[in-house]
Amino acid sequence: MFRQRLVTAVVLGFAAVAGVLYLPTPLVALLTTLMAMTAAWEWIHLPQVPPKKHLAWLYVVAIGGLVQVGWRVFDQFSEAVFVGAAIWTVLLGVVAVRKYQNSKQMVSPSLILGVVVIVPALATVPVLHGQANFGPHLVLAICAVIWIGDIGAYGIGKRWGFRLLAPNISPGKTVEGALGGGLLAVATGVVAITTITGPAVSLAWLVLAMVLVSAAAVLADLLESMVKRASGKKDSGQLLPGHGGLLDRIDSLLGAVPIFTALWFFWLNPATLG
Numbered sequence: 001m002f003r004q005r006l007v008t009a010v011v012l013g014f015a016a017v018a019g020v021l022y023l024p025t026p027l028v029a030l031l032t033t034l035m036a037m038t039a040a041w042e043w044i045h046l047p048q049v050p051p052k053k054h055l056a057w058l059y060v061v062a063i064g065g066l067v068q069v070g071w072r073v074f075d076q077f078s079e080a081v082f083v084g085a086a087i088w089t090v091l092l093g094v095v096a097v098r099k100y101q102n103s104k105q106m107v108s109p110s111l112i113l114g115v116v117v118i119v120p121a122l123a124t125v126p127v128l129h130g131q132a133n134f135g136p137h138l139v140l141a142i143c144a145v146i147w148i149g150d151i152g153a154y155g156i157g158k159r160w161g162f163r164l165l166a167p168n169i170s171p172g173k174t175v176e177g178a179l180g181g182g183l184l185a186v187a188t189g190v191v192a193i194t195t196i197t198g199p200a201v202s203l204a205w206l207v208l209a210m211v212l213v214s215a216a217a218v219l220a221d222l223l224e225s226m227v228k229r230a231s232g233k234k235d236s237g238q239l240l241p242g243h244g245g246l247l248d249r250i251d252s253l254l255g256a257v258p259i260f261t262a263l264w265f266f267w268l269n270p271a272t273l274g
Helices: 002-022 025-044 053-076 080-100 111-129 135-160 175-197 203-231 246-268
Strands: 164-166 170-174
Touching: 002 025, 002 135, 025 053, 025 111, 025 246, 053 080, 053 111, 080 111, 080 203, 080 246, 111 135, 111 203, 111 246, 135 170, 135 175, 135 203, 135 246, 164 175, 164 203, 170 175, 170 203, 175 203, 203 246
Parallel strands: none
Antiparallel strands: 164 170
16 A cells, blocks of 8 residues: 555656646646546545536536636736635634534535635646746645645654544544644745745744645645545545545645735735835
8 A cells, every 4th residue: 555655646746746847837727627627526426425427517617617717817816816815714714613622513515615625726826837937836835845744744643643633533643743744844835935035035924924834734634534524435536546536635735725825925925025
């Protein structure tokens, strides 16, 4: 199983880096649209009662269309990015409250919730990619933040974790793993953004921004775990050998990308600061 997971991760990693670095933004937007449609297919099949086939395809196409429209809206009106970030902030706040209350109540995978979960992040990826001078490197930076944070959380949790983070939602996650992974994610983000933009943002503000992004990633992961547990599913699908479905791999990104994009436009972008 570990070897299968490793091979899949390496192949996907190389493909993602090559695509981000060498594809033009319209093609990146097409790929994120296809990712959104795949995620929508997994989402609508999470409930134990399968949907009617025509409804599933209609939902998948609608999600793809919304990502394309969202990309163009966010690209033309950067203020609209705040809407996606605000919606995700409310969602993540709900997860945080339920975790704090140790609630056993889960979140059902409704069609509307699927739109809110999937569309904002995958519509903003091409917006980030199209940013002058920095675009592809920003996308790689947020991916690196999430991937290193996830790997760190898993490794530290396995080695030193003993306090469960959210036992009713995701029994495998520990407080120690979340904190250790979060520190690695913040350090990665600080180094990456400083390398990309130079010392345009003070270290304190940059650390705070990365803490917000890292927290959003953890809470988004917990949100998907809540949805899967409500549906009685361990994985969202079987698309990726050893990893489950696409949603299982991008759940943290779905929460982190809208927050990061909003912070970039109004906090981290040297052009805005200037």
